[in-house]
Amino acid sequence: MDAKDWLLLRILEEDSTQELSEVADLADLTEAEVKDRVSAMEDDKIIRGYCASIDWEKAGEGVAAATVNLKVSPERDVGYDRIAERIARFPQVCSLRLISGEYDFEIRVTGRNIQDITRFVSEQIAPMEQIRETGTILVMKSYKENGRILYDRKEGERLLFSF
Amino acid sequence: MMRDFISARTRTIPPSGIRRFFDIVQEMDDVISLGVGEPDYATPWVACEAGIASVEQGQTSYTSNRGLPELRTETSRYLAKRFGVHYHPEDEMLITTGASEALDIAIRAVTDPGDEILIADPSYVSYSPGVMLSDGVPVRVPCLMEDEFRLTPDALMEKITPKSKAVICNFPNNPTGGVMSREDYRGIAEVICDHDLLLISDEIYTEMTYDGEMTSAVQADGLQERTILINGFSKAYAMTGWRVAYLCAPKELCDAALKIHQYVMLSAPTMSQYAAVGALKNADLDREEMVTEYQMRRNLFVRGLNRIGLTCHLPRGAFYAFPSVKEFGISDVEFAERLLMEQHVAVVPGSVFGPSGAGHLRCAYAVSREDLREAIRRIEAFTTSL
Numbered sequence: 001m002d003a004k005d006w007l008l009l010r011i012l013e014e015d016s017t018q019e020l021s022e023v024a025d026l027a028d029l030t031e032a033e034v035k036d037r038v039s040a041m042e043d044d045k046i047i048r049g050y051c052a053s054i055d056w057e058k059a060g061e062g063v064a065a066a067t068v069n070l071k072v073s074p075e076r077d078v079g080y081d082r083i084a085e086r087i088a089r090f091p092q093v094c095s096l097r098l099i100s101g102e103y104d105f106e107i108r109v110t111g112r113n114i115q116d117i118t119r120f121v122s123e124q125i126a127p128m129e130q131i132r133e134t135g136t137i138l139v140m141k142s143y144k145e146n147g148r149i150l151y152d153r154k155e156g157e158r159l160l161f162s163f
Numbered sequence: 164m165m166r167d168f169i170s171a172r173t174r175t176i177p178p179s180g181i182r183r184f185f186d187i188v189q190e191m192d193d194v195i196s197l198g199v200g201e202p203d204y205a206t207p208w209v210a211c212e213a214g215i216a217s218v219e220q221g222q223t224s225y226t227s228n229r230g231l232p233e234l235r236t237e238t239s240r241y242l243a244k245r246f247g248v249h250y251h252p253e254d255e256m257l258i259t260t261g262a263s264e265a266l267d268i269a270i271r272a273v274t275d276p277g278d279e280i281l282i283a284d285p286s287y288v289s290y291s292p293g294v295m296l297s298d299g300v301p302v303r304v305p306c307l308m309e310d311e312f313r314l315t316p317d318a319l320m321e322k323i324t325p326k327s328k329a330v331i332c333n334f335p336n337n338p339t340g341g342v343m344s345r346e347d348y349r350g351i352a353e354v355i356c357d358h359d360l361l362l363i364s365d366e367i368y369t370e371m372t373y374d375g376e377m378t379s380a381v382q383a384d385g386l387q388e389r390t391i392l393i394n395g396f397s398k399a400y401a402m403t404g405w406r407v408a409y410l411c412a413p414k415e416l417c418d419a420a421l422k423i424h425q426y427v428m429l430s431a432p433t434m435s436q437y438a439a440v441g442a443l444k445n446a447d448l449d450r451e452e453m454v455t456e457y458q459m460r461r462n463l464f465v466r467g468l469n470r471i472g473l474t475c476h477l478p479r480g481a482f483y484a485f486p487s488v489k490e491f492g493i494s495d496v497e498f499a500e501r502l503l504m505e506q507h508v509a510v511v512p513g514s515v516f517g518p519s520g521a522g523h524l525r526c527a528y529a530v531s532r533e534d535l536r537e538a539i540r541r542i543e544a545f546t547t548s549l
Binding site: 007010011022025026027028155156158159160161162163 | 181184185188189194196198199200201203205287288289337455458459460462463466467509511532
């Protein structure tokens, strides 16, 4: 990883659908160099995939989300890893993090509605033997996701000419 | 019949070189303006919060003439950290209402009638009028494209006379994007010291240095004791509208500038000074983010210009590209005017910034990538029609 790789990651994280020529211009590299560097970072799993950032609420799909904090009993030899891998298998779980503080895991769960989420937590997550406690925090409205603002914001105006 | 009240001195100041352009632009609704000399980012929110909090706490009075002690201390720390140079916040620093005020009082503090003030050319538009308002004589020192628009010792030497008093330079440069390395500054330092000149160094774009080390003139041996250093928050922290900057100089020079400042300005806007403290303390990430984005836009835009046949050196600082249009057989003014009328792209003719700018265009790339791509398309459409 060098400064150019770092710049490429930044460019792709912002918009991975840009034309190769565009990415090459922004990074001041040739298209072949961009290809080589990107595939090397894919091979190294620095780049884990490409996705769109969607405002599902605006898309009109019923969507609900919650942050669920979990207290977990770690297991001998494997610590938190095995239970983490079990929880991560559920498609409803879109992020899973080991955290400091009162709880051990913070998971982000999505579903079509609140009932979906509460049912998932009470029927799938809570009964697991290593789970000692759950705390579910329902999302009421989202203002910013993945660094992107989800509301309309008026931009400041500039003079058309200035020195 | 009334007398003409306008002073002779004011009458000698030429009107703005782009007034006409400005009038035309107002009538267009699909114009892409590359004529804007300020960031297109909003001020980092941490800085805004600091300004807002100061108002909420009732900090709405004047500050000391020199500026908020906390801001001077933070600025002094910043200069030490970024450049390894040391200015005493108590008596070698002054907070001003934008770098424009700092320039004005610096020039006034040192210029006597008839003094020749050497100006690295092309230059920001206020230097020459500023000198004339002090009855000084502006003398332009050409900075050429073949030297990547740097100020060279030879060019400087050529313009020095017994009347020379000071040199004004601005790197990273508006309008060329040229920068000076430490080595370059060492070269001119020798000339400046040998001829016992003062340097006024406007370093407002210094954070926007892309391919090498960020430099300050006062890093060169012998220069700090004979330099008035001007910098501020407008560009690095996208704070143009807040009007807050600073001037650093040895005590005697700083006191002289302070004398003028206390009568004409009293103190810089208080809210803005608090916002600037917030910027220095907490906005490094925002600044780095913006500078990286400008670096990418520069790459995109300069490649685009060269691809369509406008020769452009790689500007290593500020947010301006300064392509040559000499090969098209029309002047920069005509090029810019027709480009605006025919393709609705606004740029500033290089000659507005001084004779060495003739045959070039100043294109500010502090606009969205989308606009830059569209501007390249339109400029190409224009040049192929020539």
